[in-house]
Amino acid sequence: MKKFENVYQDAALMKKALLGEANESEQQELEKRLAECPDLQKVFEQLQNGETLRVAFEEYKNYSSKKAYESFLQKIGQTEPAIIKKPRVFRIWWSVAAAVVFLVIGLSFYMSNYGSIEEESRPLIQPGVQQAQLTLPDGSIIDVRKEEFDVIVDGVQVKYKEGVLSYEPTVTTQHEEKNVEEKPVKSNELVIPRGGENTVILADGTTVYLNAGSKLTYPVRFAGKRRTVVLEGEAYFEVVQDESHPFVVQTHLGEVMVLGTAFNVNAYTDASVCYTTLVHGKVQFSAPNVGTVTLQPGEQAAVSANGTEKRTVDLDEYIGWVNGVYNFKNRSLGEIMETFERWYDIQVYYETPDLRDITYSGSLKRNGAINSFLDALELTGDLTYKISGRKVLIYDRMKD
Secondary structure, three states: OOOOOOHHHHHHHHHHHHHOOOOHHHHHHHHHHHHHOHHHHHHHHHHOOHHHHHHHHHOOHHHOOHHHHHHHHHHOOOOOOOOOOOOOEOOOOHHHHHHHHHHHHHHHHHHHHHOOOOOOOOOOOOOOEEOEEEEOOOOOEEEEOOOOEEEEEOOEEEEEEOOEEEEEEOHHHHOOOOOOOOOOOOEEEEEEOOOEEEEEEOOOOOEEEEOOOEEEEEEOOOOOOOEEEEEEEEEEEEOOOOOOOOEEEEEOOEEEEEOOOEEEEEEOOOOOEEEEEEEEOOEEEEEOOOEEEEEOOOEEEEEEOOEEEEEEOOHHHHHHHHHOEEEEEEEEHHHHHHHHHHHHOOEEEEOOHHHHHOEEEEEEEOOOOOHHHHHHHHHOOOEEEEEEOOEEEEEEHHHO
């Protein structure tokens, strides 16, 4: 049996054959490949079944524009109402859908039978890992990775185990009076580099999931009337309820105050907008120039120097990263790549600035290589890409 060599070449040949676009030489080449590999013949036969295509493509329909997906459905005898008009979007017609389905079926088969598949000058860019740098009150620095540690800081047990950094007050500090005016306390600083993530359980039991390129400054133990932390970057908070001691997240554009709830804050200092997204409970975002905004579950406050906007959002789009999936709905390529630059620790370059404005809808598993996303871009026929070290270069194929 001939080993699988080029999934994209085979996908292109099969796509043309399925649509009746293959010329005589291409048809002969495909027949030769099918004769050499009976299993490839089985895949081709599967692709000629409209139901097989419909089921397999269902998982990938978000990679297309609405109009393109409808075009695909019509080809296989399905219909779906309404067309959403958008600015320039990725085009993935039914012809490309056949290639996508082949990749799903074919790659799965060959990966299970032959192991790895060679890619021409396309090294894999792997996702981030659990890593952080912890600065203790005395200035000492701990590299938080896989190694476990257990220390006592200001009467609080600080330990790192199984990917979680935690703070547990001793019996003495647990009984200290909280109802006093806020006073300076010893603080820790947890820095998450690009290409990293980490989880910390604070002294009050609040859990914080920190995304790449973020920094959280927080007291070793909470004292005073408010539980205050400072965030630069993105974090998802699950706050332990304590009505007498509100939990406060300070950002460069304002602060979020809660009693007990789950919410996400995206407040990178190099971004002009701070997003606070509420999952459940109730929060208030306040800033000197925008006043106070109260959020209900499913709502988001987008705050900038020019004002604030409160809106209802799809929570999966903003907190999916915590559950291991990035979800994008009509997001610009530039915005998406800014997220990926932090998580994959890469730098993205564009052949022309307008490529940043192309809109995209789809999803990507957070623990997978970025190549899956880039390959989906390439299958649209609009774009192509190259990888050089930690640099990704995106080109407009339409100009070739």
